[in-house]
Amino acid sequence: MSKPIRLGIAGLGTVGAAVVKLLNERQQRLQAALPRRIQLVAVTARDRTKDRGVDLSGFEWVDDAVALAVSPDIDVFIELIGGETGTAYDAVEAALRSGKSVVTANKALLAHHGTELARLAEKSGAALKFEAAVAGGIPIIKALRESLWSSEIRRVYGILNGTCNYILPLMMTEGRAFDDVLAEAQAAGYAEADPTFDIGGFDAAHKLALLTSIAFGTEVAFDDIYVEGIENITPADIDAADELGYRIKLLGVALKTDAGIEQRVHPTMVPKHSAIAEVNGVTNCVAVDGDDVGAIMLVGPGAGAGPTASSVVSDIMDIARGDRTPAFVRPAADLVPQERARMRAHEGAYYIRMSVYDRPGAFAAIAGRMAEQEVSLESIVQRRAHRALPGIDAGRAPGELTNVVLITHPTTEAAIRKALEAIVADGHIVHKPQMIRIENL
Ligand SMILES: NC(=O)c1ccc[n+]([C@@H]2O[C@H](COP(=O)([O-])OP(=O)(O)OC[C@H]3O[C@@H](n4cnc5c(N)ncnc54)[C@H](OP(=O)(O)O)[C@@H]3O)[C@@H](O)[C@H]2O)c1
Known part of the structure; x- marks a missing residue:
């Protein structure tokens, strides 16, 4: 057997410690499938004294991640620190520059610097x-x-953030408000102390940027992603969705259209009986629509020590087998700049919920504004009526408010936005209307 392939791991937190454990415990099994032995030789993290629940005694401790990245004692650098910039970036860049292969779990780093790092690796x-x-x-x-490489891919989409997918179903089954469920998710360790990244959709967008690049052969274009989080979803939306036969999920969608590539992350209504609607909790899924292969969906754990470590080790195994496929499959020089389809060109059906002053002419005016933009309605549901809240535009709105839910036929985002702007200006509704896109599955 040829020389072992020597690994250095930077970051010994949730994922890093699990990778060390997996390499320690599964050496024989891994070896059975490889032409070269995998040997972990050196590690680094911030605190050398921390107990990480794994035996590190057999490995050299290096104080500085960048020094480890370029060490002549390793062949492959495993970056499990995290973060878009700082040490993670410096170390990965240094490793690739010095010709060392890199395995990373860092979506933020690659979403922002993926194309540049892919170029460096190939060089x-x-x-x-x-x-x-x-x-x-x-x-x-x-x-x-x-x-799936031989298939031309039309759409790749999925549930890419476990925190959101934990919160939304709980809001439905327990009828609780977003803030309340978020606080519980934080206490249970399913949401970060600062949850902005997850619930604001940015974590899902990082992952989507990487999927898009591989699926469509484009440069990684995180900044071209339309991102909307789940913060504004209310129990009223979840109830209405349920009644109308839908579930609300935070989806990441990359779609090839005539206007370019749509990349979007937003709360989405999906049919209740679709496979994706059944994916709940911290489970993730990714679905691919390809011309020959049809529809494929992979479902499984989207995070956690064991599952993530298993993916890291699978990359290490590929490198041990000699795989040097470019990071985004096509050589970096062949990745084309992304032609971005503007969100206003998006075509689909919409769910609209608004609180309407129950007075003569209000409904006719709303329907008229929709018609002006050639938006046709599939259904109109008038949900429970309630008293206008004191202080809400009291001068103009004595009396009742009615919650109205509209489902449109497919239209463009430009048309729906114009219609809603006009409806708001007409003054028949209180609050901003809620708008949720419906994905055609
Ligand atoms: N956790 C998951 O389920 C999961 C899933 C998919 C992808 N990921 C990605 O995996 C990466 C690691 O995540 P994680 O959850 O394992 O993070 P984590 O538990 O916070 O661990 C981060 C590790 O990096 C070390 N570190 C921080 N700054 C460092 C520096 N300047 N130099 C050297 N080491 C440094 C920390 O050292 P100390 O321990 O000494 O503080 C810690 O061991 C991230 O990119 C994350 O997005 C995580």
Whole structure:
């Protein structure tokens, strides 16, 4: 057997410690499938004294991650620190520059610097692998890169953030408000102390940026993603969705259209009986629509120590087998700049909920504004009426308010936005209307 492939791991937190454990405990099994032995030789983190629940005694401790990244004692650098910039970026860049292959779980780093780092890797003949960065334990990168490669992909989408997918179903089953469920998710460890990244949709957008690049052969274009979080979803929306036969999910969608590539992350209504509607809790899923292969969906744990470590180790195994496929499959020089389809060009059906002053002419005016933009309505549901709240536009709105839910037929986002602007200006409603896109599945 040829020389072992020597690994250095930077970051020994949730994922890093699990990778060390997996390499320690599964050496024999891994070896059975590889032409070279995998040997962890050195590690680094911030605090050398911390008990990480794994035996580190056999490995060299290096104080500085960048020094480890370029150490002549390692062949592959495993970055499990996290963060878009700072040490993670410096160390990965240094490793690739010095010709060392890199495995990382860091979606933020790749969403912002993916194309540049892929170029660097190719220049020095190194591999850059990131299976764990997208949907944790789900092997979607490998599936796209290998098994599904021959199919022309039209759409890739999925539930890419476990925190949101934990919160939304709980709001439904327990009829609780967003803030309340979020606080519980934080206490249970399913949401970060600062949850903005997850609930604001940015974490899902990082992952979507990487999927889009591989699926469509484009440069990684995180800044081109339309991002909307789940903060404004209310129990009223969840109830209405349920009544109308839908579930609300935070979806990431990348779609090839005549106007370019749509990349979007937003709360989405999906049919209650679709497979994706059944994916709940911290489970993730990624679905691919391809011309030959049809529809494929992979479901599994989107995060967590074990699943993420399993993806990291699968990348290490590929490198040990000699795989130097470019990071985004096509050589970085062949990745094309993304032609972004504007969100206003998005076509689909919409759910609209608004609180309407119950007075003569209000409904006719709303329907008229929709008609002006050629938006036709599939259904109108008038939900429970309630008293106008004191202080809400009291001068103009004595009397009752009615919660009205509209489902439109497919239209453009430009048309729906114009119609809603006019409806707001007419003054028949209180609050901003709620608008949720319906995905055609
Ligand atoms: N956790 C998951 O389920 C999951 C899933 C998919 C992807 N990921 C990605 O995996 C990466 C790691 O996540 P994690 O959850 O394992 O994070 P974590 O538990 O916070 O661990 C981060 C590790 O990095 C070390 N570190 C921080 N700054 C450092 C520096 N300047 N130099 C050297 N080491 C440094 C920390 O050291 P100390 O321990 O000494 O403080 C810690 O061991 C992130 O990119 C994350 O997005 C995580």
